[in-house]
Amino acid sequence: MIKKYLSTVIIIIVAFSLSFRGIYWVYHDTNLSIKSLNWEKSTAIIIKHDLSKYLRGRQYSLRIYYSYIVNGKEYINDQLGYPRIKYTKLMADNKFQEYPLFTTVDVYYDSKDPNKSCLEPGGIDYFFIIMISFVSLLFFFLGTFLIYHIFKHYKHNN
Numbered sequence: 001m002i003k004k005y006l007s008t009v010i011i012i013i014v015a016f017s018l019s020f021r022g023i024y025w026v027y028h029d030t031n032l033s034i035k036s037l038n039w040e041k042s043t044a045i046i047i048k049h050d051l052s053k054y055l056r057g058r059q060y061s062l063r064i065y066y067s068y069i070v071n072g073k074e075y076i077n078d079q080l081g082y083p084r085i086k087y088t089k090l091m092a093d094n095k096f097q098e099y100p101l102f103t104t105v106d107v108y109y110d111s112k113d114p115n116k117s118c119l120e121p122g123g124i125d126y127f128f129i130i131m132i133s134f135v136s137l138l139f140f141f142l143g144t145f146l147i148y149h150i151f152k153h154y155k156h157n158n
Contacts, residue, residue, distance in 0.1 A: 008146055015143035022136030026129055029083035036082060036108055036121035044068035044107035044119070046099050047076070051092050059086040064099045068107045070114040077107075077115070081123035 050063035063078040080095070087095065099105060099119070109117035 005150055008150060012143045012146045015139040015146070019136045019139035019143065022132045022139070025083075026132045026136070030124060030129060032116070033082040033122055033124050035110070036118050039108040039117070039121060040070075040111045042068050042070065042107050042109060043104050044117075046101050046103050046105060049096050049099075049101060050078075051096075054086055058088075060089060060092045062087050062092045062095055064095065064119070066099075066105065066107060066119065068109065068117065070109060070111075073114070075109070075114055075117065077117045079116075079118045081118050081120035083125055083128050085125060085128070 044066040045068075046064060047067050048063075048065040050065070052061045052063075053059075054061045062080070064080060065076060065078045067074060067076050069075070105119055107117050107119060108121045
């Protein structure tokens with residue numbers, strides 16, 4: 001019986017794993033976005049720009065590295081906001097102009113963990129929340145449906 005349903009069980013495990021990962025991702029990034037609104041404010045210096053192609057060159061992964069000091073210790077981060085988003089080439093170029101190299105900018109950091117910081121606090125991306133939540137629910141319902149199907153089929157055959 002196990003061999004008969006092995007592929008279905010694997011699909012169930014993958015579906016639930018993706019579902020819970022997606023829900024955690026939405027919770028984690030949304031939570032950080034909201035918390036960042038109350039983080040300490042300091043100054044940072046833009047030290048590096050990096051742009052790499054993503055999805056066959058239609059989208060770009062943008063990295064703007066900045067350095068800031070908290071309690072005498074230097075930290076370096078590249079988190080603009082939460083969640084981390086992808087950009088078109090034009091949007092990325094605009095961000096580079098907004099944060100020119102070697103300029104001083106405001107940085108917001110978690111006083112309990114200064115490694116967590118961002119330049120744009122509270123940037124909740126509702127499209128991200130809705131889409132990832134929707135896809136996560138689809139995977140959850142797929143897993144639930146397959147479990148129901150296995151039990152129904154097993155009960156019918158016994």
